[in-house]
Amino acid sequence: MTKQKNILVIGGGAAGFFAAINIAEHYPKLSVAILERGKQGLQKVRISGGGRCNVTHAEFIPSELVKNYPRGEKELLGPFHSFMTGDTITWFEERGVALKIEEDGRMFPVSNTSQTIIDCFLHEAKKHHVDLLYNHVVKAINIEDNGFLVETSQGCIACEKLVVATGSNPKIWNLLENLGHRIVPPVPSLFTFDIKDERIKDIPGVVAKDVEVKVLGTHLVSEGPLLITHVGMSAPAILKLSAFGAVELAKMNYNFKIEVNFIRQNHEDCLSFLMEMKQLSPKKTIFNTVQFGLPKRLWKRLVASSGIAKSMNWADCSKSFLIALTKQLTKAVFHVTGKSTFKEEFVTAGGVDLKDINFKTFESKIIPNLYFAGEVINVDAVTGGFNFQNAWTGAYIVSQSITK
Known part of the structure; x- marks a missing residue:
């Protein structure tokens, strides 16, 4: 039997949770679900910053912030004017998570543990009735008249709008390529x-x-x-x-x-x-x-x-x-x-070609109602919290675009 959802987010990482929570919070009438292939999500959040989670970086000028992105510098300038470091700090503080700035500009939760960020996301997901579907491996993405049909290892899920936030995932890139997107071949970065x-x-x-x-x-x-x-x-x-x-x-x-x-x-x-x-x-x-x-x-x-x-x-x-x-x-x-x-924080350059994305909405230029957030696209950054800031910014703009 096929499940029905208004919004389906593929990827239970930082970008996926951030997008789903913001969508569900701003538009509670929508049914929102996160598909995660593993037994639990947010694993990159858990290991980030040596287990402390390097949430973002204390750079508050968009034109300076973009200089930390070898791929995506030009494309992220506009999005950072819409949602950047100060907005990230406010978002977490409004949900009870205070952040601190270290000497090198990196920002961590005051608690010094990534579990604080994970607990925040899980609490917000539950509060806003986001359905967390673990152990769901995506096998196919099909375009239908009224949206998408996603085939998983545990059955099919139909949705009106689809958000892909899987990070560097070759299998997902292959599925997106089959849908007509250009994929920049991945190479290690950082x-x-x-x-x-x-x-x-x-x-x-x-x-x-x-x-x-x-x-x-x-x-x-x-x-x-x-x-x-x-x-x-x-x-x-x-x-x-x-x-x-x-x-x-x-x-x-x-x-x-x-x-x-x-x-x-x-x-x-x-x-x-x-x-x-x-x-x-x-x-x-x-x-x-x-x-x-x-x-x-x-x-x-x-x-x-x-x-x-x-x-x-x-x-x-x-x-x-x-x-x-x-x-x-x-x-x-x-x-x-x-x-x-570099430690466990493996980062790759590569992913969905930036020319295939509308950076005012993070929607695909190829397929309507398909959105991207995080490292699934060809954006990556130097170490210091910048990759997470890209995730927060993209996920937030996706949520705003979907709920308008």
């Missing part, structure tokens, strides 16, 4: 770099606070903190490169070279400073006089890589050694041989 190099071997946890990283042979460049890990490099400077270079780095099969400027100074200024050190601290050993605010372990590795002996003092250091040290500090080249997923 990953760390695998690097085997004596300069960073056995010093995991070391952080250079402000570096510049370039991918040699490309236009790709980023800046920010850099973390040395057990397998290579991570932190914002690397993650931003992986996001903005997702397509290009995939074409290189994740085998390329990067140039790191650990001190954000040019070659000439750095060499001039090191030459001055010969006059200012002639008797001190170079190895033990850490400069430029670098971590001690990293400084020692870069000094050693310059051919400078542990016992050498500044006075005895030749200009050729200082030039070698300058190169390590400002133009250190590392060979990247692969990638690793």
Whole structure:
């Protein structure tokens, strides 16, 4: 027997719940259901931010916020004028969830646990009579005269309007492609770099606070903190490169070279400073006089890589050694041989082609009454709460479009 719903949302994640709750709240006469393939939803919410849920980012200017989206920057500018960070904060606070801003701009629930966000969504879904249909694997989406017929592993559900909020789901993308949508092939985004190099071997946890990283042979460049890990490099400077270079780095099969400027100074200024050190601290050993605010372990590795002996003092250091040290500090080249997923928060670039979507409503340009929200479309962001903000914004605009 076929179930009947006014609105059906495929995907029990952040975007799916946000859309369904807002639809049901603003238009209580509509019957709204969420289809989720798993035993429970909101799993990405649960693991986000190390289990704390990085809800959004404290950036309140739309033109600045969109700069964090390698794909979707132009398209999201209008939507962010309709619903963005401040609206997200208000939405959660009105439902009893207070958020806090951390030093780097990331925003979390004051409770410091993602369960607070999950409990909020489940409470609101129950309050507004959203039907949660778990263990429903979507097998087919059919267009009918009065809407859609969705075939699932537990039977068929008919609806007037359909919202797809499944995130990066190849099976759903295939179904949408069969309906006439163009799908941009997915590639990983937001990953760390695998690097085997004596300069960073056995010093995991070391952080250079402000570096510049370039991918040699490309236009790709980023800046920010850099973390040395057990397998290579991570932190914002690397993650931003992986996001903005997702397509290009995939074409290189994740085998390329990067140039790191650990001190954000040019070659000439750095060499001039090191030459001055010969006059200012002639008797001190170079190895033990850490400069430029670098971590001690990293400084020692870069000094050693310059051919400078542990016992050498500044006075005895030749200009050729200082030039070698300058190169390590400002133009250190590392060979990247692969990638690793950034924690459990796997993000992909790819999905429904943005040209197929009306960003005033997030409705398909191909099929009327079909809407999209979240990462099912070809939008992705750097780390820091930006992917969730895209989900909230898209889901909210979908709810407004459907209930008008």
